[in-house]
Amino acid sequence: MPYLAAAVVLIGLLSVLNLVLTLGLIRRLREQGAAQPQDAGPPMALEPGAEVGDFTTTTTEGEPVSRAILIGLIGFFSAGCEPCHDLAPRFARLATGLPRLAVVSGDDPELVAVLSPATRVVVEDHNGVVSRAFQNTWTPALYLIDGEHRVVAAGGRLEDLPIESPA
Structure with missing residues (x-):
């Protein structure tokens, strides 16, 4: 009988220790999650x-x-x-004077129609x-490319790029 009581006490102590460690882990994960920016935007390759x-x-x-003539604003949709x-529509009516290229993935004639006039x-x-x-694996994704075919800026919104956008 004393062995049974010792086993129950030992199991109880191990359960309390497990609970304390789990609560500590949850608190640490919450702190790490709060430290990361919530509006970091899409992952840009x-x-x-x-x-x-x-x-x-x-x-x-x-x-x-081709890459040889690529310069300006490139958007992935x-x-x-x-x-x-x-x-x-905002991308299509953007009045910056920059050459623009829109890359549409999938079959979407409506999206092509909105983009293609401009x-x-x-x-x-x-x-x-x-x-x-x-x-690129994310949409929408926008890239600003310079004359040396290098990325100047990238983002998921027009506001992420250093360009003037229409109101």
Whole structure:
């Protein structure tokens, strides 16, 4: 009988120790989560200063597009992406004087129609040549590219880039 009582006490002490350690772990995870910025934006594969990879493709109008002529504002949009549909009209009417290229992943004629009057549009699969050149897996994603084919700025909103956007 004394062995049984000792076993029950030992199990009880181990349970209390487990509870204390679990609560401490939960508190530490909450502190770490609070320390990280909540609005960090989408994960961008090519950060400012990175060089865009090589690619060659054609726009919906049959115009050739390659890394060699790439400069300006590049936007990645995808079918079924609500934020992409919200951003597309603002991207299309952006009056900066910068050349623009919109890359639409998937079959979305409505999105292409919104973008195509004002910008060159490339339609490709989610892992198309332009997406691979930018190592881009997120939409919407915007990149500002300089004359040396390097990323100047990247973000998920027009406000993330150092450009003037319409009101």
